[in-house]
Amino acid sequence: xxxxxxPARSSAVISSRENRWLKEFRVALRGGLPxxxxxxxxxxxxxxxxxxxxxxxxxxxxxxxxxxxxHARLAPYLDRExxxxxxxNTTDRLFEGIADTEHPQGVAALVEPKxxxxxxxxxxxxxxxxxxxxxxxxxxxxxxVGTILRTAAAFGATAAIxxxxxxxxxxxPFSPKALRxxxxxxxxxxxxxxxxxxILLAQLSSSNIxxxxxxxxxxxxxxxxxxxxxxxxxxxxxLVGNEGLGLPEEIERSADTRIRIPMATGVESLxxxxxxxxxxxxxxxxxxxxxxx
Numbered sequence: 001x002x003x004x005x006x007p008a009r010s011s012a013v014i015s016s017r018e019n020r021w022l023k024e025f026r027v028a029l030r031g032g033l034p035x036x037x038x039x040x041x042x043x044x045x046x047x048x049x050x051x052x053x054x055x056x057x058x059x060x061x062x063x064x065x066x067x068x069x070x071h072a073r074l075a076p077y078l079d080r081e082x083x084x085x086x087x088x089n090t091t092d093r094l095f096e097g098i099a100d101t102e103h104p105q106g107v108a109a110l111v112e113p114k115x116x117x118x119x120x121x122x123x124x125x126x127x128x129x130x131x132x133x134x135x136x137x138x139x140x141x142x143x144x145v146g147t148i149l150r151t152a153a154a155f156g157a158t159a160a161i162x163x164x165x166x167x168x169x170x171x172x173p174f175s176p177k178a179l180r181x182x183x184x185x186x187x188x189x190x191x192x193x194x195x196x197x198x199i200l201l202a203q204l205s206s207s208n209i210x211x212x213x214x215x216x217x218x219x220x221x222x223x224x225x226x227x228x229x230x231x232x233x234x235x236x237x238x239l240v241g242n243e244g245l246g247l248p249e250e251i252e253r254s255a256d257t258r259i260r261i262p263m264a265t266g267v268e269s270l271x272x273x274x275x276x277x278x279x280x281x282x283x284x285x286x287x288x289x290x291x292x293x
Contacts (some may be wrong), residue, residue: 013065014090021088025062026098028110030248032175035059039110040174042184043099045070050078051111059110062088064095067106074107100176113174116190121159122207122235130235132157132283136173137197137251138165138242145171146181147273148240152283153185155277155284163194165242165251186260197239197251205256209235213247214256214279216262216269222253224260232283243272 013024027033028041039059042051045212052058052074061078063071068089071078078087095106122131134152139145149160163171171178173186194200204211215224230236239255252258261270261278271279286288 012089014088014094017094019090021060021062021086022090022098023095024060024110025108025253027250029098029100029108029176032100032172032177032244032275034079034174035110037112039112040179041100041108041176042107042179042187043101043113043176044180045073045107047179047184048107048109049074049077051109051187054111054114054184054187054195056114056187057112058083058085059112060086060088062090062095062107064090064092064104064106064275067095067104070105070107111187113187113191116159116192118192118194118203121161121190121192122204122209126160129156129158129287129289130233131237132161132232132235132287133159133161133204133209133237134276134280135161135163135194135197135200135237135239136170137163137239137247138168138245139170139240141243142169142171142175142178144271145173146178146183146186148276149173149178149189149191150185151181151273151277152280153182154190156287156289157278157280157283158187159190159192161192161194161196161200161237163200165197165245165248165280168242168245197248198254201251201254204237207235210257211236211255212236212238212251212257212259214238214240214275215252215258215260216246224258226262227259227282230257230259230282232286236283238276238279238283240272240276 024035034040086191
């Protein structure tokens, strides 16, 4: 038995696919679902490193036989006296059976994302910056979800909210594919699984946060503004909708402002992740958060 305060390490190689730890990793990685304890799976040396440095609770780290070569890179996190999670080993064959990627690197972790309340995400950042929120409404593609979160984090977003749009919920930002697309940003950026869009708009309004509905449409009574016509330095929430349908018309009308990216003639629209990048770049430019180093 490990002594108090020491990590519960496992030096034996797990050789049965029925091992409880492998079942947990299989659910989280190949199944793409949270475990019973609420942990999600990350796979690959880079994502595992992001998870270990995120401040989230780590449930376990798993290496395959060939994956052990990555231990040196992760040693600053794994070789500390205070860690209290098991470091597990299994065979390459069994690791391939639980992995979500075609050519696994042989490193994975179970991590419990941090939980946030609405009040947490609408308060000003530690730096004093006003809230800059991204609201994902009914996005189905985990690649888009992850890319938008990565872009938003890179351009200074302070938090994200996932919400349903009509009958379409938003794909979990903690699914394996979304986590890979976010390059781990989903483990660092505060994320709130939100209520319905109508309720969320009311909550944001009562918190004095201006809501911007990304739109492909124009309206005579509510013309869409260009990105540079918005004051991104004030508390702002940008709403982006489903890949094919966008935001519901009633949500666009209920938002404070419609926002639209001017484009060359003949181009109908941008991919939702590309559009979010354009909009958040303008936000970062106004907020002076872009680094030139």
